[in-house]
Amino acid sequence: MPDLMPAEPPVLRVDDLTVRFRRRNMDVAAVNGVSFALARGETLTILGESGSGKSVSLKALMGLLPDYATIAGSVLLDDRSVLDLSPAELAKLRGGAIAMIFQEPMAALDPVYTIGEQIAETIIQHEGTSHAKAMHRALDLLDHVKIPSASRRLKNFPHELSGGMRQRAMIALALACSPSVLLADEPTTALDVTVQIQILLLLRQLQQELGMAIVFVTHDVGAAAEISDRIAVMYAGRFVETATVREIMRSPRHPYTQGLLASTVHGGLRGRVLETIPGAPPNLAHLPPGCAFAPRCRHAGDLCTRSDVPVTASPTGAMVRCVRAVPVPISEVSA
Amino acid sequence: MSDPRDRGGPAQPLLLVEGLRKHFPVRGGLLHRQVATVQAVDEVSFSLGKGETLGIVGESGCGKSTTARLLMRLIEPDAGEVVFDGDAVGDRHGITVNAMRRQMQMVFQDSYSSLNPRMTIAESIAYAPRMHGLSTKEGLARADDLLAQVGLTPRQYARRYPHELSGGQRQRVNIARALALEPRLVILDEAVSALDKSIEAQVLNLLSELKERFNLTYLFISHDLNVVEYVSDRVLVMYLGRVVETGSVDSIYARPRHPYTRALFASKPTLDPDRRTAEMPLTGDPPNPIDPPSGCRFRTRCAFAQPICTGLSPTLSAPLDSADSDGAHLVACHIAEAQQVRHA
Numbered sequence: 001m002p003d004l005m006p007a008e009p010p011v012l013r014v015d016d017l018t019v020r021f022r023r024r025n026m027d028v029a030a031v032n033g034v035s036f037a038l039a040r041g042e043t044l045t046i047l048g049e050s051g052s053g054k055s056v057s058l059k060a061l062m063g064l065l066p067d068y069a070t071i072a073g074s075v076l077l078d079d080r081s082v083l084d085l086s087p088a089e090l091a092k093l094r095g096g097a098i099a100m101i102f103q104e105p106m107a108a109l110d111p112v113y114t115i116g117e118q119i120a121e122t123i124i125q126h127e128g129t130s131h132a133k134a135m136h137r138a139l140d141l142l143d144h145v146k147i148p149s150a151s152r153r154l155k156n157f158p159h160e161l162s163g164g165m166r167q168r169a170m171i172a173l174a175l176a177c178s179p180s181v182l183l184a185d186e187p188t189t190a191l192d193v194t195v196q197i198q199i200l201l202l203l204r205q206l207q208q209e210l211g212m213a214i215v216f217v218t219h220d221v222g223a224a225a226e227i228s229d230r231i232a233v234m235y236a237g238r239f240v241e242t243a244t245v246r247e248i249m250r251s252p253r254h255p256y257t258q259g260l261l262a263s264t265v266h267g268g269l270r271g272r273v274l275e276t277i278p279g280a281p282p283n284l285a286h287l288p289p290g291c292a293f294a295p296r297c298r299h300a301g302d303l304c305t306r307s308d309v310p311v312t313a314s315p316t317g318a319m320v321r322c323v324r325a326v327p328v329p330i331s332e333v334s335a
Numbered sequence: 336m337s338d339p340r341d342r343g344g345p346a347q348p349l350l351l352v353e354g355l356r357k358h359f360p361v362r363g364g365l366l367h368r369q370v371a372t373v374q375a376v377d378e379v380s381f382s383l384g385k386g387e388t389l390g391i392v393g394e395s396g397c398g399k400s401t402t403a404r405l406l407m408r409l410i411e412p413d414a415g416e417v418v419f420d421g422d423a424v425g426d427r428h429g430i431t432v433n434a435m436r437r438q439m440q441m442v443f444q445d446s447y448s449s450l451n452p453r454m455t456i457a458e459s460i461a462y463a464p465r466m467h468g469l470s471t472k473e474g475l476a477r478a479d480d481l482l483a484q485v486g487l488t489p490r491q492y493a494r495r496y497p498h499e500l501s502g503g504q505r506q507r508v509n510i511a512r513a514l515a516l517e518p519r520l521v522i523l524d525e526a527v528s529a530l531d532k533s534i535e536a537q538v539l540n541l542l543s544e545l546k547e548r549f550n551l552t553y554l555f556i557s558h559d560l561n562v563v564e565y566v567s568d569r570v571l572v573m574y575l576g577r578v579v580e581t582g583s584v585d586s587i588y589a590r591p592r593h594p595y596t597r598a599l600f601a602s603k604p605t606l607d608p609d610r611r612t613a614e615m616p617l618t619g620d621p622p623n624p625i626d627p628p629s630g631c632r633f634r635t636r637c638a639f640a641q642p643i644c645t646g647l648s649p650t651l652s653a654p655l656d657s658a659d660s661d662g663a664h665l666v667a668c669h670i671a672e673a674q675q676v677r678h679a
Contacts, residue, residue, distance in 0.1 A: 052532055199611055225606050245608040260533060280534065281531075
């Protein structure tokens, strides 16, 4: 599938990733052909509502899905095929070249070990350094994520930290072995606004320093606008539109992206009736044929439901999956 | 527009809250003695006019939800007076808590846990009217009518159970149930916060339609600054159990005075990728409401804190340069007067 081709070889390349959950009486198509490439130092945000398959995609990249999930497609991380790795090789990869942070730090941190021990364990596990050396690195990492009085915090248990501090400790843990790709699954969603902006700024700064690529998953348009280089809008297990953050925020092309931005509430809309997307997202166990958004789309016609909708790519690397999309003329791109 | 239940006329506030306070004891140790106090809500006062929407914003632990529960008397306040349309609630000369609840209803954030999973949604909606004297048949007819009002076809949804509905549909059911007793005031406690954006917009539109149709007054509690700006006429900003600033939505959003309000608004993610936030407006998390700082509770995170802020707790008052505001803009800060309004 055509996508943005970065000049340097991508650090992560995902091609036609599909995930199905099959159990006795259900067959859920959670991810239906996701492709993207990610360069070093780049942030791609996957923006979507609950059930769009954004978290499942991330977990597939980390090999974190349960046994009954059927995964197809290819995931290349530094030219290694992640989906073909043995469990032991996968364990080595996780926390090493690829790391993940979550919405709930309490679920990601072990409650019975101190922050320092947890970070040191990861370093020893992956690099075989001495405990003393690993603890020293852990201290540096806590400093790096701007935890005040880091040497004291090293000896704290997760429950002794505040929410924002825990999120920082989890980021330190993820960065322990300098990953080339950081997967962030709604890391700011559960935080208060004043703390959320601190974490977004921290991630931006760490990325500049360390040069890692970030896949940031969120449902929050504001967080996406603050952190992304590119945004992929996901609906019913597919990317319906991918473009730079400016293109998405200023001139969204897919009707779903347009609807999502129009229904994002802000004070400028006071006194006006909000534009809404009618209906609700489709059931992933019974996806409609053709474009999954067609039943809610005001522009939908016969062509939309007949067969799979082709992708229209533009010279900037943006893509949109809609029958109404016309390639953007070059003159408009440069304007 | 005139409501037969309206007693004091349009000028009398529908709700008047004076010095509301709730301190929760924290017990611990071998003898289960009180070791600390959570000052969840401290000296909160405000009024709410008829037909108005008052937004309460603040971060977690600021006491906004406790305030809602105190108003509904889901928890007993330690002190304070609540006057509903001229009648003191729970007072010998006023109205009883039950009479107040008939006119004041609440919608919660979690749409699933606020519905009984063993009742069909029509039964849930009809429950309160039946308790108040309607027959089962009349109650179910009322439920059908309300379901239609919130945009759910009764024939399709009345007999379903909560787990068969989506989050947005369940929240519509909760709104219908809150309206079943024909209340005059509805407290919406993070009522749209758990919904996806496209569904949130649908429910916000519904809320504004219902407000017109049933002549309602809203108390809208949310942590989402954008949503509060969209729905509110007036706004109350809370921090660690106290009101730090209040005023009309235009005045507060255009000219925030309190250093906390300014930092809060500056933390709001931008929607413009060319104007990203460059500096963090505040460092650290909100402090624990157990044993909050003395004096001004924001002083530990405030860039402008002075010695006076430690010793003396600031009271809500009009800023000195309030000539440009509408007179209803109040701020609890010792130094707000000294600060020039930076927004020209």
